[in-house]
Amino acid sequence: MKFKSLGYCFVQGLKNIGRNRIFSLASVVTMSLCIFVLGLFYSITTNVSFMVDQMSESLCVKVFFEKGIAEERIESIGNSINEYDGVTMVHFTSADEAWEQYKLEYFGEEYMDLADGYADDNPLKDAASYEVYFSNADMQDDLVKYISDIDGVRRVNSSEVTADSLSEISSLVSVVSIVVLVMLTAIALFLISNTISIGIAVRDEEIKIMRLLGAHNTFIRAPFVVEGIVIGMAGAVIPVIILYAVYGNVVNYILTKFSFLSNILSFMPVTELFKVFVPMALILSIGLGLLGSFLSLNRHLKEK
């Protein structure tokens, strides 16, 4: 097919959509639904893994020492922990610092004088600790075991429940989204292919005459391919716009209505999310449009 015929084929493709507007609309709606659900699950899974990553970065175990331990021993324990592969930071909190933090947390600036009775007798004198930060939630168990075995360590506090739960939620959402996506993809493919088939049936006479006049197969097929691509693209653009508008509002709503979550949850910025999602949605929808039209064309427009 010649390059200059592309315009003609494009216009014919659009006309096909107009001629089968009901079926085209059904295809666009299904495709939109497919991409919308994909976007929804993608947003959830991406945000869950984003949160897991964020939590991993702030994941730490707290290490407490035997009573009356010498400062040199504490330093030596710190060095041993630092040598462990995957440990990103070790922060020491002295007993005095621990008491200051406790006072601030429980009495606040306003009632700080209530703690004056302990001025010379730090009730947390055995509460000096290391906060050990590490890169991956999966290494927590081994790290805790390693630290617990170090001589002079009394207790190691960890937060494995949260990390495990988030990982499990992320996996569950991924599995559900793949299942739903496969189902919707199959429906979208069927509907697009059907729409193109009806377009071919409607233009059957025109196609026969085109063949008799000596039109090339690619010239005859191109408008239907255009039809598939346009339906696919429309099915992607609509949900992308809706999701873009909805995402920011939903995040704001969650953080405003459930303000206590704002310390726990950190959502991915919309621009970051859509940097991956938009090309993904376009590739999927255009791919489905192309596949749907090729399936119909191969079924109905084979030259005998």
Add this chain to the structure above:
Amino acid sequence: MIDLENVSKTYSTGVPALNDINLHIDEGEFVFIVGVSGSGKSTLIKLLLKELNPTSGKIVINGKNLAKIKKNKLPYLRRDIGVVFQDFRLFEDRNVYENVAFAQKAIEAPGKRIRSKVLAMLSMVGLLEKYKTNPKQLSGGEQQRVAIARALINQPAILLADEPTGNLDEANSWEIMKLLENANEQGTTVVVVTHNLEIVRAMRKRTISIENGRIVRDIEEGGNFYEI
């Protein structure tokens, strides 16, 4: 120009349509093919257009053996063959101009020349003033003239007309035959399948009679047409 050697066609249902046809048509000839319904005339046209393949035998058009033409070369063969049907087969969602221009667009002709060529062709068939009219608003004769303009616009070497006057009254039938004769005078080989023996006898062109899938008579131009 057109050669058929021992061509037979039997449909998959087992019905024989053509039986051992041998035929030669020279470049620039005007040939009538006559016969009753079911005699095999339309099958012959479909074989020439390679809409069907023969069960046996060889068909050569313009020196090309149809059996050896690859699928992707088929459009080039068809560009050399114009077709006119009894039921016109015009697009009712397009006007006269667009119907004729469609033939040029289908072969991806240079866009700049399409308009002038279409208008010239419509002028030749006497429909220039109606170029914006929808085919539904035209008489049967006028619709067939549009179909002829569409068949001739790509300047085919051969024009196949399958019952072109089948749906027309006598006056319109003669106008259509006149147009086909004009095309022939300009060098196009014309093959007309028809029932209209009055026209065949009056025009005294070469006439091939088919009965039960066999050629039973081949009367040369100017011959004794009262045999048919």
